[in-house]
Amino acid sequence: xxxxxxxxxxxxxxxxxxxxxxxxxxxxxxxxxxxxxxxxxxxxxxxxxxxxxxxxxxxxxxxxxxxxxxxxxxxxxxxxxxxxxxxxxxxxxxxxxxxxxxxxxxxxxxxxxxxxxxxxxxxxxxxxxxxxxxxxxxxxxxxxxxxxxxxxxxxxxxxxxxxxxxxxxxxxxxxxxxxxxxxxxxxxxxxxxxxxxxxxxxxxxxxxxxxxxxxxxxxxxxxxxxxxxxxxxxxxxxxxxxxxxxxxxxxxxxxxxxxx
DNA sequence: ATGACATATGAGATATGA
Numbered sequence: 343x344x345x346x347x348x349x350x351x352x353x354x355x356x357x358x359x360x361x362x363x364x365x366x367x368x369x370x371x372x373x374x375x376x377x378x379x380x381x382x383x384x385x386x387x388x389x390x391x392x393x394x395x396x397x398x399x400x401x402x403x404x405x406x407x408x409x410x411x412x413x414x415x416x417x418x419x420x421x422x423x424x425x426x427x428x429x430x431x432x433x434x435x436x437x438x439x440x441x442x443x444x445x446x447x448x449x450x451x452x453x454x455x456x457x458x459x460x461x462x463x464x465x466x467x468x469x470x471x472x473x474x475x476x477x478x479x480x481x482x483x484x485x486x487x488x489x490x491x492x493x494x495x496x497x498x499x500x501x502x503x504x505x506x507x508x509x510x511x512x513x514x515x516x517x518x519x520x521x522x523x524x525x526x527x528x529x530x531x532x533x534x535x536x537x538x539x540x541x542x543x544x545x546x547x548x549x550x551x552x553x554x555x556x557x558x559x560x561x562x563x564x565x566x567x568x569x570x571x572x573x574x575x576x577x578x579x580x581x582x583x584x585x586x587x588x589x590x591x592x593x594x595x596x597x598x599x600x601x602x
Numbered sequence: 603a604t605g606a607c608a609t610a611t612g613a614g615a616t617a618t619g620a
Contacts, residue, residue: 351619352609376619378610403610404618454620494620513620549620550607563620593608593620 343440343601345371345447347490347564349547349594352378353408356592357385363585364392369598370412371438373449373490377406384408401431407449407491413438422450424472432469442575442602446480450491455512463512466494470521477528480569486601487569489530492594494563495522497532500542501562513563531573533566533599534581546581547594555586564597575601 346369350356353374364372372394377384381400389396389410399420400406409415415436422433435448450473455466480487496514499505508514526532534544545560554560568576578600585595 355609376609454618456618456620508620511620547620551620552606554607561620590608 346598347373348596349375349492351592374408375451399434446487486572489567530567533579537579
């Protein structure tokens, strides 16, 4: 059972690239972020042709998340609870039947938060607080749960090629990293770390600018956090970095796990 | 280095991203 997360940076601009990746990687469930389109503009037919159900929570121009799956989604939740005034499409959750039982999967696009010191950074921290509250609720269910997405947080220095360059950035602020650790301390497992230990040089994002890819100036900000019941099932986790070298790539690459 | 690069909107220049 393969579950992936990928910030595509516009599904319409990435369609050819994405279809090619789905054909080769064959994920059973794929969480996508930064669709940058409304539900009605999502290229549903292209993915249905590949055998996927398309669960889409879109928004014009910005944000937008989706879960594409071989199985029918059930018990769907659109949007992160905790603030009825928040209209940004950054959270989508559903339950899927799998051979070993069920798995709950969330596709999330955590706010970037730059520049630090503005209301954008306050929104990021508030969103992380709301997310933590929701995770507390999910953990009480005691079921396999995979929280996958673009967290926009560099957890540790080893998760950046040049950590000192990110000191003033919202992705590497002490508050952002502390809130991320709070999630881990609730009992969630970072799938890449569970499989790869303290290995350095594991990145999921390379900026389009200044030859970041060519210089391997990357950061690890796309994560799959697992409930204890999902962590027990984890068999593998890989960053698909070759995707960054393709024509017209997203600045993020897919991360895919395999669970029993 | 208030940059670079990519995308959406909309038809030029601006907002956003990380």
